Amino acid sequence: MKLLLLYAPDYWLKPFEKNLPEAPDASGEIQIQNAVVALIHAEEKDQADSAGVVTKAIKNIKWLARKFQANQVVLHSFAHLSSSKAEPIFAEQLLQQIAERLRSVGFTVATTPFGYFNEFRVHVAGPSLAKVFVEI
Template sequence: MFYAHNFSYKTASKSLPGAPDLDEEDSLEDAVVVFFHVEAGDEDNRKGCIQKFVKNTKWLCGKFATKSVLLHSFNHLSGSKSSPEFARGVLDEAVERLERAGYTVKTTPFGYFNEFSIHVAGDSLAKVFKEF
């Protein structure tokens, strides 16, 4: 997780064959950017996984007094992956819970590799790793 002064992305190529055709780019400022990965073992504890995901995101937002969040699925870097359907469900529910709590949430396109640029703040808490 990062607190970023600026984050921007552009779709590059599909990582999932069934993903819709997209050519998308967006940016945001002063936001918590979460690169997340859902593992196969998380499928046994969906509720706890989502609860900790949302709680940790809200915690970091509170440290920087922001209500702006970007969620980016980063599953392709690990050997232990949940199914894409499960990961998408976790993402959708996390977005819903954060929005209900008053956060503005954006996501990078699911099922895509993306180009991105990030300007992370220098504070020690601007770069946080959480595993649960």
């Protein structure tokens, strides 16, 4: 798994175009302030240890959220961080597991529409720590 974690004082997203035919219809916009935005790329090798990958992803997201006192998280499937890609159904399940576990410890979690190209705007804070790349 590859994670690009961004601390965003302001985040906005709107579904643009469905790119997976089996994806449910999505509409509407997401607008969130003071959030960790996690761009998540699930890789083929993640399927061998999905529980471990989920746990490590959550630890990294929580770590950055604590640094900025953020209690909101945006999870966005972003299949552009590696040439190795997991099957879409597996990637979607990973995102759901991460979301459920973060919610269970008090985070407000938004997930962007899976299987869509999206239009989005991210205001990333200036400190170096506001932009973190993690390889799991």
